[in-house]
Amino acid sequence: MADHSLPQKIADQLRRDILRGKFAPGAPLKERDNATELGVSRTPMREAIRILAREGLVILRPSRSPLIADPSLKQVTDLIEVLRALEMLSGRLACINATDEEIAAIRALHERMTELYDKIDSLDMFEIDMNFHLSIARASHNPALAETHAAYLARLWRARYLSASQKRSRDRVLRQHGTIVAGLEARNPEMAVGEIENHLEHLVINITDLFAARDAERAAEVTSEGGHRATTPTPTPTPKNPNRKRDDK
């Protein structure tokens, strides 16, 4: 958060906009328009877009506008599979390398989350959840691991956010977080790692349900729209058409 470079700040701004939904998944991200909109030149905007591309939030196409990423279920579950390996490693290393202070800070996050769960909006809550997992990765004392883990979390932001918004999993999430913290405190890798694995297993289940629900919703839309003219069978893959054309000759 403390990087004061201009491309980083632009990337932070864009990331928020993307994740908050200002740009729809699948929409093109025109570097010239966004640059003028934010009042910066194209050069730092280009770098910002590359940063987001590295994080997987946008995908680059040769000689074409970058697109806001709209990953398929398989892509998301593939990402989670790697994330699981990274988090399990983080947990194991954190049991060995974390300082008592770091573990205490992780517990503090967990307790704040428990206390505020029903009191704040899901975006703020999710911020805490994010920090919880990032702190464990950092506590592994393996910077490369922490960095890669953070990149995967960023890439899975939207999916995890949607999953976390399902309040029905509230109790399970808090319980699992509690077990993870207890495992760290006991310096018990089996306990911590096992529960981390469990935690992410449920994330896969949740996400799969969400995709299924979304697909069902779309199918219903299509059929109810009438047989001859399906308005948008696909989720508006390219909603760009505000082509202004001149009236002169």
Next chain:
Amino acid sequence: MADHSLPQKIADQLRRDILRGKFAPGAPLKERDNATELGVSRTPMREAIRILAREGLVILRPSRSPLIADPSLKQVTDLIEVLRALEMLSGRLACINATDEEIAAIRALHERMTELYDKIDSLDMFEIDMNFHLSIARASHNPALAETHAAYLARLWRARYLSASQKRSRDRVLRQHGTIVAGLEARNPEMAVGEIENHLEHLVINITDLFAARDAERAAEVTSEGGHRATTPTPTPTPKNPNRKRDDK
């Protein structure tokens, strides 16, 4: 390899130069000079440097020349620790998802490596070794995993190359590769994953030895150089840094 974008080609060129030793570790990489040297503008050179920075081959400093990375032993072993988790996951998934053709191709690589080991130079040999491990990751059918794994392999290029040049580990490496292939063919995750873990454990040992040897060499140099004027106690970590201290209030 088949990316025809200019920044990618520049990055490929620079990567080879760095890994072949044209640029020493710790040396600055001036974007203007290198751009004119290669006959391109600074803009694609900038992007190329960012690509290498992402791979960890160069490190960026705010408002300062990027440096050729010169990782410490801990940094390298940290990277290997993550690589191990990634390769173990790759092996496990490959046992499940790989096609018979993919496994056959991996075996072909292994047999070519066995056949040519004493006949070609270590750089070409290392190319095959690289492909062997990349192919396993790709055979996981998890693109995100393959990509992250490839990034870690690139980051560890130099260390792995130096380790692979130690011909004394020849037999062990070939034997381990053989066991890994056999595990894949048998679709036996325990066999494949276990040997992958073993393989990387030996890499850590090898690298640790190499660092120890290098440090010992340096220490010997310093003492034999005589007491008053050590010409280059360190192997010129930064050819240009007569650190000038300005007045500070």
Next chain:
DNA sequence: TCAATAGATTTGGTATACCAAAATTCAAGA
């Protein structure tokens, strides 16, 4: 009425010019 094509336009890629921060140099003074 529709299809094909040519011209206009959008858009990313590249080159270059300018700026500001950092570093090196060098001269002046103690």
Next chain:
DNA sequence: TCTTGAATTTTGGTATACCAAATCTATTGA
């Protein structure tokens, strides 16, 4: 001789101009 500070140089950051590929529009011809 050493310190110090100011000027110059070096170097990365940013803005802008130009180009080429891709796309879209609109006209024309069947």
